Amino acid sequence: MQIKPLVVIGFVGTVLDAATGPARWERWRPTVAIGMYEDLAVARLELLLDERRFTKLAATLRHDLAQVSPETQVQIHDFHLADPWDFEQVFAALHEFARSYPFDVEREDYLVHISTGTHVAQICWFLLTEARFFPARLLQTSPPPKQRTGDCGSYAVIDLDLARYDRIAQRFARERADTASFLKSGIATLSPAFNRMIEQIERVAVRSRAPMLLLGPTGAGKSMLARNLFELKRSRHDLKGRFVEVNCATLRGDGAGSALFGHVRGAFTGAQGERAGLLKSADGGLLFLDEIGELGLDEQAMLLRAIEDKRFPPLGGDREVSSDFQLIAGTNRDLAEAVLQGRFREDLYARLNLWTFYLPGLKERAEDIEPNLDFELERFARLNSERITFNREARERYLRFAMSVDATWPGNFRDLGASVTRMATLASQGRITVEVVDEETARLGRLWGHSRRGVAGNGHDSLLQAVLGDAIGEIDRFDRVQLCEVLRVCAAARSASDAGRTLFQASREKRTSSNDADRLRKYLKRFGLEFAQVQAAAKALPSLK
Structure with a gap:
């Protein structure tokens, strides 16, 4: 695999990089050090510096980098900042530089040197690189523990793709x-x-x-x-x-x-x-x-x-x-x-x-009834400082009812919360028994019965008439009762799959049903009906709105 040329972009350190005379080689200069790392082959250095103010520093850096890394091309960009501590100004200037720079990520790799410049500049480098305005990794250079002549210190390359760091x-x-x-x-x-x-x-x-x-x-x-x-x-x-x-x-x-x-x-x-x-x-x-x-x-x-x-x-x-x-x-x-x-x-x-x-209703999230049941019991315990639990048979019986076709849950999670509150309040010695569950399911049947009779007895009979027309007289009363219930479920469902899951829940649990929507379509087809036709008719009936 061919290694792409490496390009380093960064500010010239007007303090750390500034040194003259032979003694400058005894000091750690971060920009010069980039060219001295044996395992970091830099093809090009893109340095940002106000050349009009630091002409001599620019010339010295060019000379010294040519000495330590003659294969590295040095490009200095005249970069003027009126106030290098003004965040808005620095960010805007670096953002503009990033937009105008001809990055070629297919042919080159890029590092952004963050060890030079003001703290404001370092923050801006980080933000712009993290947001991928600079398609680069970060290069952090550090001086040696003790100033030793010719020691270039150390460096670290930081990839801001956090997915690479397991713990993070x-x-x-x-x-x-x-x-x-x-x-x-x-x-x-x-x-x-x-x-x-x-x-x-x-x-x-x-x-x-x-x-x-x-x-x-x-x-x-x-x-x-x-x-x-x-x-x-x-x-x-x-x-x-x-x-x-x-x-x-x-x-x-x-x-x-x-x-x-x-x-x-x-x-x-x-x-x-x-x-x-x-x-x-x-x-x-x-x-x-x-x-x-x-x-x-x-x-x-x-x-x-x-x-x-x-x-x-x-x-x-x-x-x-x-x-x-x-x-x-x-x-x-x-x-x-x-x-x-x-x-x-x-x-x-x-x-x-x-x-x-x-946000789907309770009937559309049957698998979430049990965890919500536990949540409501915990909430009751917090509010009343009393922990209530089901015995095993009572819990199983309540969940069977809660996930059955008969449980319409018109008030959704509010209905479930009220139901749990009633059972927990009536429970003796902190246990909800089968008797309490039977009383509650009967109560819910009565509470929902009026609205269901009003719908099933009027609205859904009207729906049956609307979708079948004169053909309703050709259907046996036995089939009419079953079909009316199927139409009720279809009218309330979001899709054929949703209606099928509700209608064939028991066989789904026994793994005897593989395609509920297809079973529903075949059933409707016996009467010359389609799911979309049923839903359209339901929307048109005032009694079902």
Whole structure:
């Protein structure tokens, strides 16, 4: 393998490299030392120096480097800094140098020498190299322990690709895992898709302050995730302000604009004093706008301006106030559909839609019911100073119910939390028994029964009529009951695979089902139906909206 020529870029040390007369060879000079290392063959030295001020130093370095390393080409760039301790000036100058330098990484290797120049210059070298503006490794040279004539000291090459350093890489991997666990409130979730999404959210939260949009049904955990993101960013000193949460569904009329943007005295009837508003309260912090799809169009327009300009006028006022906040929005609505219907501003949706994440409901994360069950028991113990556990049979029975088709979990994790709280409260001697579980599952059946009867008895009968038309009379009553249940599951599912997993869960656990979506399609085909057709019909029925 052919070794590529090595190019070293760095400042000339106007103090360390400056020496004249024969005695200069008794001193350690970092730039000259680069040419003296026997195992470091440097093809070219690119030196940054204000030649107009240091003409003699430049000539001396050229001469001495030619003596110690005649094969090294020396190129001096006239580099003037009015104040070498001004970070902005140094960074801008080195950034411009990097942009204009003709790097050829296919034919040359590069090192950036960081032992010369001010501390500000060394920091800038590091930042620009780490960000790959300089496609290089770092070269650090050091003087000998004792000044010995002709001793060039030592050097070290530092690669900023942290993946090359096992201990550092392991440390960062642990930190990422800890951060992901924190965002999940310490719950050991098992859903691969959900875990991948949390990892993405963590990366976005650390690297970006752009708005984030959290989609998902009520009770899926949007509010908890937003608060955890705030705590994460505050722990990293990215935010200094408060966490402000607003449920936009509670804002109506003049009160909506006043609550969000504040008002001046006399802005509307009853405005007897000034009000700062929640956007101002979130200055320097994080604003979580839950159910943003319920916000009025006027408030949406003002919010867009506040996001983009970080300034907005309070209601009735002409003097703008400023607020720099991180925005997270949540909704269980389809905002794209709301844009088409004219209920949500397209420009605001475009601004929010940069980082969009869907938080699935409990039914879509059956594998995570058990770890969330343990989380809810731990939370009960913290709040009530009493540890409650299941006996083995009771736990198995509750989990079978929780992951069955009969468990609809319309309130998602809120329903699960309330269920655990009831069982833990009713448990005697710290143990949840089979009897307690049976009472709770019966209670959940009654709680969900009304909504299910209303849907299954009306909406899904209507769905059956909508998809079959006159052909409904040709189907046996036995098949009609089964098909109605299948349609109910299809209408609520995100995909054919999701519906298949719900419908054929028992056979999946026995490993007798390999392709749930295909089984579902074949079943529907018996009645001349397709999954997409069922979902389209369900969306068109008012009773299922």
